[in-house]
Amino acid sequence: xxxxxxxxxxxxxxxxxxxxxxxxxxxxxxxxxxxxxxxxxxxxxxxxxxxxxxxxxxxxxxxxxxxxxxxxxxxxxxxxxxxxxxxxxxxxxxxxxxxxxxxxxxxxxxxxxxxxxxxxxxxxxxxxxxxxxxxxxxxxxxxxxxxxxxxxxxxxxxxxxxxxxxxxxxxxxxxxxxxxxxxxxxxxxxxxxxxxxxxxxxxxxxxxxxxxxxxxxxxxxxxxxxxxxxxxxxxxxxxxxxxxxxxxxxxxxxxxxxxxxxxxxxxxxxxxxxxxxxxxxxxxxxxxxxxxxxxxxxxxxxxx
Numbered sequence: 001x002x003x004x005x006x007x008x009x010x011x012x013x014x015x016x017x018x019x020x021x022x023x024x025x026x027x028x029x030x031x032x033x034x035x036x037x038x039x040x041x042x043x044x045x046x047x048x049x050x051x052x053x054x055x056x057x058x059x060x061x062x063x064x065x066x067x068x069x070x071x072x073x074x075x076x077x078x079x080x081x082x083x084x085x086x087x088x089x090x091x092x093x094x095x096x097x098x099x100x101x102x103x104x105x106x107x108x109x110x111x112x113x114x115x116x117x118x119x120x121x122x123x124x125x126x127x128x129x130x131x132x133x134x135x136x137x138x139x140x141x142x143x144x145x146x147x148x149x150x151x152x153x154x155x156x157x158x159x160x161x162x163x164x165x166x167x168x169x170x171x172x173x174x175x176x177x178x179x180x181x182x183x184x185x186x187x188x189x190x191x192x193x194x195x196x197x198x199x200x201x202x203x204x205x206x207x208x209x210x211x212x213x214x215x216x217x218x219x220x221x222x223x224x225x226x227x228x229x230x231x232x233x234x235x236x237x238x239x240x241x242x243x244x245x246x247x248x249x250x251x252x253x254x255x256x257x258x259x260x261x262x263x264x265x266x267x268x269x270x271x272x273x274x275x276x277x278x279x280x281x282x283x284x285x286x287x288x289x290x291x292x293x294x295x296x297x298x299x300x301x302x303x304x
Contacts, residue, residue: 063108
């Protein structure tokens with residue numbers, strides 16, 4: 001594959017860092033939320049520590065506008081949401097119904113669009129979604145239906161790591177998600193490709209290879225990133241991507257035992273040292289802030 005070089009941005013893009021989902025009862029046991037915190041009270045506490053989150057529940061069920069409007073009202077106006085596309089459009093596709101479901105999805109996330117609080121729509125494609133002519137046609141048609149939204153595509157299968165794929169995403173100004181996952185032969189590799197000068201997007205799933213092979217989600221996402229691993233990400237991928245895009249998002253999906261928010265805070269501190277954290281106040285966050293309920297005071301590609 002050839003090397004791509006997008007025009008550098010005028011200034012380095014800054015990142016919002018958060019977690020993939022925020023409503024985990026095990027985060028109470030881990031001390032991130034105060035004892036007895038109800039699920040409905042978690043988002044305001046989370047928003048005191050982080051400026052963005054990925055919504056997981058929209059993968060399981062179609063988003064409804066009234067529900068997202070209620071969520072939006074629980075957070076500050078400058079808080080942002082990345083919203084997963086529903087699984088019936090990425091994993092359990094019905095060839096006769098998906099077009100109507102895409103329209104329904106757009107209606108459901110309308111409150112975030114209208115309020116300017118939609119950071120991205122995440123198309124999370126499964127490892128079984130290999131690059132075939134039929135799937136290429138479906139993905140192109142789906143992207144057409146979602147045109148106008150800030151789209152980010154996460155491929156899990158290595159077959160999509162191809163220059164033609166990157167070129168088509170760049171042509172559409174759609175973000176390719178940079179992923180960190182175990183070094184398994186079929187998984188998409190760690191890259192720093194930027195296909196959208198407006199946005200780059202990174203997801204940290206952990207490197208628990210045994211867990212990924214087990215098929216058990218609790219084992220799959222049980223991983224704690226070391227300082228050295230995150231420093232490498234900043235130096236080898238985030239800094240180069242930030243030079244080619246105006247803004248960035250980074251989310252930790254290693255939710256087990258609240259490792260995700262701990263790693264997100266660690267990455268934010270590292271980014272602040274590089275001048276890449278969008279809001280430096282996040283670097284002062286600590287676990288005790290959430291527990292107490294008190295707010296705290298294109299394309300150049302390198303393979304790992």
